[in-house]
Amino acid sequence: MREIIECVPNFSTSDPRVVEQILNELKTTKNTFLLDYTFDNYYNRLVISFIGDKRSIIEAMLKMAFKAVELIDMRTHKGQHPRIGAVDVVPFIPIKNVTIKDCIRIARKFGRKIAKERGVPVYLYGEAATKPERKDLDWIREGEYERLEELMAKPERKPDFGPAKPHPTAGATITGARKVMAGFNVNLGTSDLKIAKKIAKALHSKKGGLANVKAMAAYIPEKNITQIGMSISDFEATPLYRVFELIKLEAERYNVPVIGSEFCGMAPLKAIVDVASYYLKIDNLAVDRVLEVAIQNATEKGRKFE
């Protein structure tokens, strides 16, 4: 593909039949490729990662969003992850031969369409935000679905597209453009959500933690443990080993062991390389020292002779 955009929509469902129908809309759209999808009961949330070109990415995303609006009823939705709608958040991410401006244009187009054709109010966030405070998902999600009607009535919360009140069953949708980020979850060997919340707070950038990190705590009933769920918006500036070691440090004071971690969505190569580089004490291991990357670069861009 000449141009590549990634889209990582988050839908408020973990019902396998609904998941299947949403994925089916993607499957039937040409020039799109599914990278990954995950859903679970405790977040009650479906996260899909797929790629396409400027045209196919909007087409697929609209079809999936229409299906989600049709099938998901927010009035009965419960889950530990903050959310305001059935199609909760839809970021467009530039990967190859595409700029962040292209992605802002795509987000606006997607937002305008879902507002016009389904009556879902839409907020633009991230690089597509129309006001500084709207850059931040947390600001937009304040009060969540439950208080959406009340908060949307305030003039400063008028949506960017669509009516100034929630869609009766689908709530509201947030869309925008951002760079690749890392979704990273760390599991704690405790079922005590109070401790997990303290650790999440210690990590969160706005609460005295690490820059570029948003952290929340969740209880995972299947395993009777808790989890620090994080998004790291700039994993080059704030590498994952720093995040991980700080969690270990904060957990230690409660005698809580860190028992595992996982990527939520795809793992960016640079994030992985920086972790290996830190623990092996390699001074600044460049991504293009990775054999597979060097081979791709050499064959795509021509021989390395300067």
Added chain:
Amino acid sequence: MREIIECVPNFSTSDPRVVEQILNELKTTKNTFLLDYTFDNYYNRLVISFIGDKRSIIEAMLKMAFKAVELIDMRTHKGQHPRIGAVDVVPFIPIKNVTIKDCIRIARKFGRKIAKERGVPVYLYGEAATKPERKDLDWIREGEYERLEELMAKPERKPDFGPAKPHPTAGATITGARKVMAGFNVNLGTSDLKIAKKIAKALHSKKGGLANVKAMAAYIPEKNITQIGMSISDFEATPLYRVFELIKLEAERYNVPVIGSEFCGMAPLKAIVDVASYYLKIDNLAVDRVLEVAIQNATEKGRKFE
């Protein structure tokens, strides 16, 4: 490129003018791509990593070998890395749409040519070996260049191609086929080579250390430190974190700190992913969970819908 073979020749030189002339032979061969090269005084050794197809890889390698035979004189060569010739060792490595058998064929062809056209005796090693003991570089390199004439006189050391005595200035050449391996060096905060040798011994597979690991100790005058230089033939079975942590453990008893490490040649992606996965306590992070790999797989092999 439809088919990709990697070749990692080791030449016994660190003279920048010789290095340049050898690289120039590669530069002037079509359908080859330089990935990396390193050389240094203490090993007095040049390691080049390049890729090509079945045809170009032999063409480039022969041109480089002829140039090295012409310019390098082993009679005056000194260096800490064991070696028996100017073109010391030439492994061919299957990367894409090529089998190990193809690489054995290529190694034999290369060996036959350099023996016939330059009179350099050639030993086949690794997967191309003609006798079990010849699989092992160490066995072939016994006595090094200095005792080569004496040892080559023994019937069991008759070379696979060429005369049964060393080339007067270029010694002998070893060539063969192998899988991708990791070259990994760990630096110790001591100038005491005796300690470094004990640690190298503790790591070496044949001396009670880790399977798939060959380790040697070297003194690095520029930094006044010592280094454990290793090749790890199967870094999936014996991951790098295990190697690194064992060195730390062995170094501790001498109160020697591990002060850094580096890849010698390219870093295989799987080796990097396994290190990150271990330290972050991620249970079995698959290479295709890496964003860039997933994108390449999706666009090359088609969409991920099963």
